[in-house]
Amino acid sequence: MAGRATLSNFELMVLLVLMRLGDGAYGIPISEALEAETGREVALGSVYNALERLQKKHLVSSSLGDPTAERGGRAKRYFKVTAAGMREIRDARRVLTSLWTKIPALAGRKA
Amino acid sequence: MTMSTPPPLATWLLRHLGKPNEALAGDLLEKYEAKRSDAWYWRQVLFAIAAGRSVDALVMVGALALLSLGRLVPAPGINAGQLALIGRPSANDSFGWYDLMSGGNLSSVTIFALGIAPYVTAAVIGLAAAFLWTRVFAQRPVISLRACTWTLALVLAALQSLGMALFLERQSARGLTFVIDPGWTFRLVLMASLTAGTGCLMLFSDWITERRLGNGLYLFFLSSIGMAVFQSPIPRFFAELRAGWVSSTQLAWIILRLLGTCAFVAVVSHFYARNAFEQKPAA
Numbered sequence A: 001m002a003g004r005a006t007l008s009n010f011e012l013m014v015l016l017v018l019m020r021l022g023d024g025a026y027g028i029p030i031s032e033a034l035e036a037e038t039g040r041e042v043a044l045g046s047v048y049n050a051l052e053r054l055q056k057k058h059l060v061s062s063s064l065g066d067p068t069a070e071r072g073g074r075a076k077r078y079f080k081v082t083a084a085g086m087r088e089i090r091d092a093r094r095v096l097t098s099l100w101t102k103i104p105a106l107a108g109r110k111a
Numbered sequence B: 001m002t003m004s005t006p007p008p009l010a011t012w013l014l015r016h017l018g019k020p021n022e023a024l025a026g027d028l029l030e031k032y033e034a035k036r037s038d039a040w041y042w043r044q045v046l047f048a049i050a051a052g053r054s055v056d057a058l059v060m061v062g063a064l065a066l067l068s069l070g071r072l073v074p075a076p077g078i079n080a081g082q083l084a085l086i087g088r089p090s091a092n093d094s095f096g097w098y099d100l101m102s103g104g105n106l107s108s109v110t111i112f113a114l115g116i117a118p119y120v121t122a123a124v125i126g127l128a129a130a131f132l133w134t135r136v137f138a139q140r141p142v143i144s145l146r147a148c149t150w151t152l153a154l155v156l157a158a159l160q161s162l163g164m165a166l167f168l169e170r171q172s173a174r175g176l177t178f179v180i181d182p183g184w185t186f187r188l189v190l191m192a193s194l195t196a197g198t199g200c201l202m203l204f205s206d207w208i209t210e211r212r213l214g215n216g217l218y219l220f221f222l223s224s225i226g227m228a229v230f231q232s233p234i235p236r237f238f239a240e241l242r243a244g245w246v247s248s249t250q251l252a253w254i255i256l257r258l259l260g261t262c263a264f265v266a267v268v269s270h271f272y273a274r275n276a277f278e279q280k281p282a283a
Helices: A009-024 A027-038 A044-056 A083-101 B008-017 B022-033 B038-070 B080-085 B094-101 B117-137 B145-170 B184-210 B216-230 B233-242 B248-276
Strands: A060-068 A074-081
Touching: A009 A027, A009 A044, A009 A074, A009 A083, A027 A044, A027 A074, A027 B022, A044 A060, A044 B022, A044 B038, A060 B022, A074 A083, A074 B022, B008 B022, B008 B038, B022 B038, B094 B216, B094 B248, B117 B145, B117 B184, B117 B216, B117 B248, B145 B184, B145 B248, B184 B216, B216 B248
Parallel strands: none
Antiparallel strands: A060 A074
């Protein structure tokens, strides 16, 4: 397992949201999707922190869009899951599902 | 459509204290436009600053703690017990002045005896040379200011420590010398350790400036002065004042010189950080 990236719960959620949003994933839609799922306010700063960590682990890549007036002339940064990120998501799912099904009290129940 | 403006103070704090992130600043502005409140903007900004800087701030506190510990480490080859026997320099003479600038490390001959001073001197020379080059050749210098300043600072530190080694070899008190085993081995070891000590301060100073935690050069200069408040130079100076060894005119001169030096180093540090660390667009 040496060299494998370890994912926090929040990072895994961000990766899954990125996959769902596809090409239009930048800070605001990502935080809104997370807010909708968790029912809590999600700080944009924490989203960017998680994205930065994921980029350092090479699980996410980013590119700059065009600057717009409504953003004070600042560009949007779009994020995308990399091939390594996809592998990490599949692996996390396999491990979590395996752990989940081994708890009889929870097996078969909806999360 | 008129654009609403988020609280200017919050935006200013994000720009100056937050980790540089144009995309985040743009996102906050865009979402604020979508009928978000000032309270929401403030919350987001404060969280962004705290989240972006928490690790850096912790590392900086750790670095300063390490440096404080390093101040307790005497330079190799020095008879520390013998040093304690002699009287400390007066704040009113030039040795006492340099001791004050080094936070008391010079008279204690610790590994940080030279402090950050060689880097400040090198920055002054580097900035002046870059200015002259630009004036004479009408183009930016071919060597980077930072590389030039670093090289010069290390050379200055090595020369100053050699001078200090030669000075210490000649000193004695009650028939005992300060240096355990005088000679070239001692001189080279002292040069290596004091230059490494200053190099270490320079590395941390650059790290702080690069991470935009503040101006590293000025922070280290001020912390050396601050250390002098708690270590020997400043308490000793007040003892001299009480004993009547220092007149009020001399006191006024020392305070004026100290304020002038702080202002000068502030200006040098500002221009050095602006010219050596900030990215410039390609010509």
